[in-house]
Amino acid sequence: MSEPSAQSQPLVEFREVSKRFGAGPLVLDQITLATRPGDFVSLIGPSGCGKSTLLRLIAGLTSVSSGTLTVDGLTPEAAAAELAFVFQEPTLLPWLTVAANIELPLSLRGILPAERVATRQRVLELVRLNPKASAYPRQLSGGQKMRVSIARALALSPKILLLDEPFGALDEMTREHLNEELLAIRERHAWTAFFVTHSVAEAVFLSNRVLVMSANPGHIHTEITIPFAYPRTEQTRLSRDYHDLVAKVSRILRSVETDTV
Amino acid sequence: MSRRVLNILLPALTGALVLAVWHAIHLALSEDLRFLLPTPGAILEAFRTNGDVLARAALNTTKGALLGFTSAVIISFFLALTLSLSSLVRVSLYPYLMILQMTPVIIFAPILVIWAGAGLPSVSIITFLICFFPLVVNTTQGLVSTDRNLVELFAMWRTSRVQQLLHLRVPAALPYFFTGLRIAATLAPIGALVGDYTAGSSAGDGGGLGFQAIIYSSQAKYPALFATAATTCILGFIFTSAVLALSWLALHHWHESYENTDK
Ligand SMILES: Nc1ncnc2c1ncn2[C@@H]1O[C@H](COP(=O)(O)OP(=O)(O)OP(=O)(O)O)[C@@H](O)[C@H]1O
Ligand SMILES: [Mg+2]
Numbered sequence: 001m002s003e004p005s006a007q008s009q010p011l012v013e014f015r016e017v018s019k020r021f022g023a024g025p026l027v028l029d030q031i032t033l034a035t036r037p038g039d040f041v042s043l044i045g046p047s048g049c050g051k052s053t054l055l056r057l058i059a060g061l062t063s064v065s066s067g068t069l070t071v072d073g074l075t076p077e078a079a080a081a082e083l084a085f086v087f088q089e090p091t092l093l094p095w096l097t098v099a100a101n102i103e104l105p106l107s108l109r110g111i112l113p114a115e116r117v118a119t120r121q122r123v124l125e126l127v128r129l130n131p132k133a134s135a136y137p138r139q140l141s142g143g144q145k146m147r148v149s150i151a152r153a154l155a156l157s158p159k160i161l162l163l164d165e166p167f168g169a170l171d172e173m174t175r176e177h178l179n180e181e182l183l184a185i186r187e188r189h190a191w192t193a194f195f196v197t198h199s200v201a202e203a204v205f206l207s208n209r210v211l212v213m214s215a216n217p218g219h220i221h222t223e224i225t226i227p228f229a230y231p232r233t234e235q236t237r238l239s240r241d242y243h244d245l246v247a248k249v250s251r252i253l254r255s256v257e258t259d260t261v
Numbered sequence: 262m263s264r265r266v267l268n269i270l271l272p273a274l275t276g277a278l279v280l281a282v283w284h285a286i287h288l289a290l291s292e293d294l295r296f297l298l299p300t301p302g303a304i305l306e307a308f309r310t311n312g313d314v315l316a317r318a319a320l321n322t323t324k325g326a327l328l329g330f331t332s333a334v335i336i337s338f339f340l341a342l343t344l345s346l347s348s349l350v351r352v353s354l355y356p357y358l359m360i361l362q363m364t365p366v367i368i369f370a371p372i373l374v375i376w377a378g379a380g381l382p383s384v385s386i387i388t389f390l391i392c393f394f395p396l397v398v399n400t401t402q403g404l405v406s407t408d409r410n411l412v413e414l415f416a417m418w419r420t421s422r423v424q425q426l427l428h429l430r431v432p433a434a435l436p437y438f439f440t441g442l443r444i445a446a447t448l449a450p451i452g453a454l455v456g457d458y459t460a461g462s463s464a465g466d467g468g469g470l471g472f473q474a475i476i477y478s479s480q481a482k483y484p485a486l487f488a489t490a491a492t493t494c495i496l497g498f499i500f501t502s503a504v505l506a507l508s509w510l511a512l513h514h515w516h517e518s519y520e521n522t523d524k
Contacts, residue, residue, distance in 0.1 A: 059417055085417045091410045094515045095432045104428065105418050136515045 009073070010034035011160060011192050012058055017067035018217075019053055027053050029217035030067070035209075037159070040186070040193045042203035042210045044249070046257050050218025051196040055162045058194060059085050072159060081109075084153035088165040090145035092137040092152075098124070099133040102152045109156075123151040126185050143174040150182070154189065163195045167202070179205055180233065187231050200249045205237060210249055214256045222252050299484040304491065307484035314473065319492050322469035325381055326453035326500065329388025330445060336389075337396035337441075344397070345404035345430070362394040370459035379462035384469065387456030392445035399444075403437025404430050436516050439508040446504035450497040470496075 012035045019028040028050045035041055043051045056062045057069055060076035060083075071079035092101050102123060103116045111119075124130045127147035137145055146166060153161060167175040179202055186193070197203050203210045207226055214221040226245060228236055236242055280301050287300045299307070308315070344351050366373075366387055373383045407430050415425045457471030470493050477486040513519040 061413065061416055080417075080419045083417070085414070087410055087414070089410050091408075091414045093411065093429070093432070095435070096515075108418055108420055108424055108428070138515060138517075138520075 010070075011037050011039070011072055012194075013068075013070045015068045017057065017064050017069050019050070019057065019062070019065050021062075026217035028057075029219050031218075031220060033211070033220065035192055035194075037192055038190050039209060040195065040207040042195045042197055042207040043213060044197060044200065044203050044210060044253060045213030045218070045221070046215045049213045049215035051213060052164055053218070055085070055164050055194055055196060058160070059083055059162055081156075082159040084156045084158035084161055086149055086153045086161065086163040086166045088168050090137070090142075090149040092145055092148060094137050097134050097136055098129065098140070098148050101137070101148060102155050105152065105156055119155050123155045124148075126154060126188075127151045127181065143170055143178060146170065146178065147181070150185075154185065157189075158191055161191045161193045163193060165196050165198065168198065175199070175202065176237075182206065183230065183232055200253060201237075201246050204242060204246050204249060205232060212249065212252050212256055214259060221256050224249055224252070296481075296483055299487055303484040304487045307482070307488040308491075311485050311488060315470075315488060315492050317467055318470045318473040318489070319496060321381070321466050322384075322450065322453045322457060322471070322493075323496060325384030325456060325469060326388055326449040326496070328381070328385035329390075329452065329456075330392050330449040330500075332385070333389045333392035333396055333445060334442065337393055338400060338438075340397050341400035341404055341434075342426075344401045351401070358394065358397060361390070366390045367455060367459050370456070374460045379460055380466060380468065383460035384453050384456035387460065388449055388452040391448050391452035395444040395448070396438075396441040399437045399441030400434060403434025406437070407433045435511055436518065439504075439512060442504050443501070443508065446500045447497065450493060450500050454493050 012033070014031045014033040017028060017031045018026060020026050031054065043054060045051060053062065057064060058071060058076055060080060063076075069076060072082055076083075092098075093104065096104065099120055102120045106116045106119060107113075120133070121130065124133060127150060129144060129147055129151065132140060132144065132148075137148070140148065150166065167178055170178070183206065193206075195203070195206060204226055208230075210224045210226060211220050212222045212224070213219060224245070228239075228242070283298075284300050284302075287295055287298050290298065344354060370383065370387065373386060377383050377386055411429055411433070412425075415429055420428070453469065454471045454474075457469035458474065459471070461468045461472030461475075463472060470489055474486060474489045477483075477489060509519065
C-alpha cells in the first residue's frame, strides 16, 4: 500500500496553472504536475515562491487564475471531503480538550458520537497521545500540539494530506522524531501528501518526490526522485545515498536562491 | 507564618488600623462637628436600628441593577453580533454608540420618570444605559478578533456561517465578553444607586438605596447614611464577585489570564 502506484489516475493534477492575486504580480507560473495515489511530494524553495499558495489552491482556499486543477477528478471545492490541511501552527481551539478538538470536525460533518469517539481514540493512538485526551492545548508541548493537529487531520480519513511546514517551529530532535512517526502512520493509511518544508533533510527523508521551486514568479525548477523504499527508518538517515541526495538537493536549492536574489 | 495566614491577617490588621484612626479623628474633632463623621460603632448601631429599611432598599436596588445589567448583557450581545457582520455596519453605528456613551443619562432622569415611571422602570433603564457600552464594545472586539488561522481551518472544513459563529467566533470572543462583563458588573450597582437617587420613588416598593440616602440626609441621620453607603459597597462586592466567579468558570481551563492559578 505504501509504494506509490504507477499506473492509476492522477489524484491531483495541475495543468498549466497560473495564479495571481487580484492585479498583483504573477505568483505561480504555468505549474504542471500530476501525482499518483500514495505519492509523498515535498515542496521546497525560497520564501515567497508560492509553496503555501500551491497548497491553498489544492485545498480550494483560493482559486486558479488560469489553467486547470483537478483533485480526484473534481474541482478543489467539490473535493473538500478528501482533503485535510495541517497548518504551520497547530491551530487547536484552546477552549476545547484534545479529544473535543479532534471530534469537532467530525461532528460538524454530522458523524454520530459513537463513531466519533472510536475515530478519535484510533488517531490519538497513532500519535501516541491517548493519555492526553482530556488535556487542554495549553497543557501540551509544541510537539504534542502538532501531533494532535495531525491526528485531527487524519481523523477525517483524507485521501490527500496537505502539510504546510508542520514541523517548522520545532527543534531538530522533535522534528526527526515526528518525521519517523509520520512515515509510520503512512504505512497504515495510504494518503497522498503535499509537504512544504524549508529543511532539505526532512524533504529527502519523507518524500518519494522533491520539487524545488524558484521564485518571481513561482515555478517548479527541478524534480528529484527519492528512490528509497518505504518504510524508511533511522537507518535511512545514516546511509551514504541519503547524504548524497541531501547534498544534491541543497546544491540545487542554493543555485535557485542565488538566481532569484 | 504561612502565606495563607498572612493573607488573612494582614488585611484584617489594615482594617483595624483604619477603624482606629477613623475613631481617633472623630475624637479629635470639636464636639459640635463630630456628627459629620460618625464612629464605626455608631454606624454599626445604625445598621441594627435601620436593618429592615436598608434590607428592603438593598433588595430594590438589586432588582434594578440586575434587570438593567441582564438586559444590557442580552441586548448588547445581539448588537455585537450585528456589528461583527461587517466593518460597514461598524462605521455606520460606532459614532452613535460613542455619543450614547458620552451622554450623561442622569440629566434625562426627570424625563425618564415621565416616560417609564419612577422607581424600578427608570432605575433599570439608567443601569442598562450605563452597562451597555462596555459590553457592546468588548464583545464586538472579541467577535472580530478571531485568530485568522482558525478562520482558515473552518474554511477548510467548509462550515456554514452559523457553525463558524457557534463553534469559533463566539467561544473565541468569551474572554473579551467577560472583560466587558466585569466592567459592567462594577457599574451596575452604582448605576442603580444613582438612578434611584435621581428617579427613585417611595411609591409601591418603598424605593432603593439611593432614595433612602436622600431621606437619611434630609433627616440628618448621618450614621444611617454611612450605613447606606456601606450597604452599596457590599452589594457591589457581591455583584463583582459573582461575575468574577462566572468568568473563572468559563475561562480558567483554557485562557492565559488564568495561567498561574492552577500550577
Ligand atoms: N492572499 C494574498 N494576497 C496577495 N498576495 C498574496 C496572498 N497570499 C500570498 N501572496 C503573495 O504570493 C507570494 C507567494 O506567497 P506564499 O505564501 O505562497 O509563499 P511561500 O512559498 O509559502 O513562502 P514562505 O516560505 O515564506 O512561507 C508572495 O509574494 C505573497 O506576497
Ligand atoms: Mg508559506
